Structures are given as C-alpha cells and as structure tokens.
Amino acid sequence: MRTSLRFALAFSALSAALLGGASAYAADQPAGAGYQSAIASPIRTDADRKEDAKRKPAEFLAFAQVRPGMKAFDIASGGGTTAALLTAAVGSKGEVWAQNAKPNPKLQERVGNATLPNLHAVVADFSDPVPKGTPPLDLITINMSYHDIANTPADRAAMNKHLYEALKPGGTLVIIDNAAKKGSGLSATKTLHRIDEDTVVEEVTKAGFKLDGRSDYLHVASDPREQPFFKMESPDDKFALRFKK
16 A cells, blocks of 8 residues: 555656646746646545545646655645645645644544655644754645634734745745625634635745735636635635745
8 A cells, every 4th residue: 555655655746747848837927737646646636536626636726836856735725635635736745744633533644544754734823833853844734724723812013924934945835715895804713614715825924025026817806705714605715825035
C-alpha cells in the first residue's frame, strides 16, 4: 500500500511537469493546466471527487500556483479534502500539514489509511496554528473557513501574523470564502456563514501581507448573498484572494 501510494505521488508530480512544464503553474496559464494527474490521484477519495464540481480543484491549484516539491499548510482542514489535493499536487518531494483546532476523526483516518509520509495532521489553536519546528512554508491555504475562525475566540490578528512569519519570503497565503454583501464586515459570519471580502483583505494585510491577486472562478453573480450557502439550491458566490509575503 505504502509503495503504491508513494509511486502514485511521484508519478503525479512527474506527469504534471511533463504535461505542463514550469509555465503550467504560472498564474496566467489556462486553469487546470498540468494538474489533472493530481486531481485523479488515488490518494483522493470518492467523497473528495463529489465536491469537485463545487470546489473546482484545477482552478484552485492554478490560482494557488501549486508546484511539485512545495511545503504547504492547510488551515481548518476538516477531513482533509484540500490537504489531500495539495498532497497529490506537491508530490512525493513536497510536504503538507493539515491543521484543525481539535482532532478530526476523518482526517486521522485519511492519514492513517493512506500511510502518506508527507501528509501530517496537526492539532493547534487558530491563534497560533503552525507548530514550532515546522520548516519555512511555500503556501498556506484557508479554504472556506476564515468566516468560521471569525466565530471562534481565536485572535485572528495573531493568527495572521503567525502565518506571515511561517512563510518563506515570497510565500503565498490563499483564502477562499463565501461572499457576504459588500460593507457587511463580520455581521454575517454566524447567521449566513459568509464574510465581507474587503474585511478579509483589511485583516490580512495588517499582518504585513500584500494582496497579489483575486480570482472569480467561484463567483456567482446571481447570488443575492442573503442565505447561508448550505441552504441554497444553486451555487453560492465565493471570492478567492492570494497574498504574498
């Protein structure tokens, strides 16, 4: 099992390089170029794939500029859907940490069953989520969870500062979340599980980050942003932000 999965990771990274080359990971390349082998990786589960239509993993990986060999850290990882995708994309020479504020059985099962040496489950408070001893990171992701963190007692200013310090110079922080109405601030984080995009930018840049890019790959113009995303029959509007250290 371990040998076959290691081979799958190595093959995934090699295929991405051969199919797309280094340019496939540039921000201006067609969405998904060079990432199909990662998306098809056997370390992803059927449950992961059911979410692909909503999450658009190829576009996510392209926007995050994921490359083989990266060290990546996923905040509020839950059961590890994003972490598994990142693990497949960074390949056997990369490394991924999946953080939660408390142990997540699904993530523990995923890590244990897959026996992946380069995927690590982390339990840490959101205020200081990156454990001491973690090597400098290339990428940090917060996928549809910043609004949830806003509903906890966590000190987000401290969290963002710690994330800044954990990244290498030039490292990237990617935040994707459910869009609230412009100017609503944090008022919809509990009621609608949405957050104002400008509020996220304001909080993160205070930690020293520079906004490097936005993407509308999950934008839904028809969403009035008046319902919780999980009560909508159609896709909800989401924003994607990329920050650089």
